[in-house]
């Protein structure tokens with residue numbers, strides 16, 4: 001059977017002075033993902049490989065790592081598609097390393113929370129005790145749909161050259177979500193959200209290197225979202241005004 | 257568990273994170289080139305200010321003189337000086353043209369609109385007009401450089 005050379009960057013911050021690369025021989029088979037290879041190595045060769053995964057189907061976003069130099073999901077990357085004899089797995093850049101391939105996404109999730117990633121509405125009463133629905137037209141949905149697919153895997157943020165040098169930059173994931181909610185016709189919180197982000201360490205720190213969109217496994221295109229936010233700020237026109245946000249639609253029997 | 261926070265290695269990439277476009281997209285290469293040429297142009301402009309002011313005032317402030325003119329032109333009027341000037345032309349044209357592409361892109365104008373995604377997926381913003389404009393910037397820079405070579409090494413004009 002053909003063998004795959006799997007190289008893993010190992011590093012335990014508690015006991016190791018510096019990261020080191022360790023090579024494992026893994027039997028190669030068709031359709032094998034990098035996660036499969038890593039699990040083989042961990043189960044049969046070296047139990048100490050630090051590794052995080054859950055869904056194995058590009059849904060949970062926990063297996064993000066740098067594979068042959070580029071951030072990817074291990075479960076969504078087939079060994080064959082890499083077209084290489086050797087697969088090198090390293091932890092994602094720009095996140096603290098907990099152990100080996102496991103990075104700390106805590107501050108990344110915090111950045112996400114800071115852009116108020118939910119629909120902000122004036123009608124709090126309606127939110128707590130719904131009497132109807134907020135409807136969207138298909139074209140309104142398609143303005144935000146691709147941005148809703150984000151699984152918070154961190155690949156985009158680890159690829160971003162601004163994140164590499166500016167700790168206060170929210171990163172492409174958070175900014176794409178700021179766009180996702182601000183452009184949502186049901187949302188009324190755009191002005192507050194943008195007041196936070198229209199600053200030195202906000203959207204203007206993005207210089208459109210586009211790597212976030214290049215590595216995103218879910219088709220989110222964060223770079224597009226960030227430039228659209230800039231467009232709204234520059235034109236002075238938010239995607240919609242507070243008053244234009246969707247009103248509650250009530251079914252006929254509740255309308256009287 | 258509680259001591260974990262101190263034990264984590266930071267791994268923020270710093271300068272090498274933005275300087276190294278290897279493994280990434282075309283726009284990332286343009287981004288690095290834009291920043292590096294920006295610094296190079298700044299260095300050139302400072303040097304250029306130095307040499308022109310040297311000609312105008314001279315280090316002793318005596319005003320334009322034949323000797324200061326001869327000195328400055330002696331620095332530039334040779335193959336090495338010409339090579340530097342040609343590089344300046346290359347870099348300035350690329351930086352300018354690519355800068356215009358970036359300004360327009362950052363206004364969200366040439367990136368396409370958000371749309372339902374289809375697989376195999378390629379991000380819209382990276383296959384829009386803006387990508388063509390990188391090639392246009394490169395082409396303009398090459399044409400300008402060719403022209404500069406003709407002027408400086410062609411023997412005419």
Ligand code: SF4
Nearest residue numbers: 150151153154156216
């Ligand atoms: S935008 Fe894409 S790459 Fe970034 S966290 Fe979301 S799914 Fe991952």
Ligand code: FES
Nearest residue numbers: 055056061063075
């Ligand atoms: S294991 Fe869930 S995304 Fe890879």
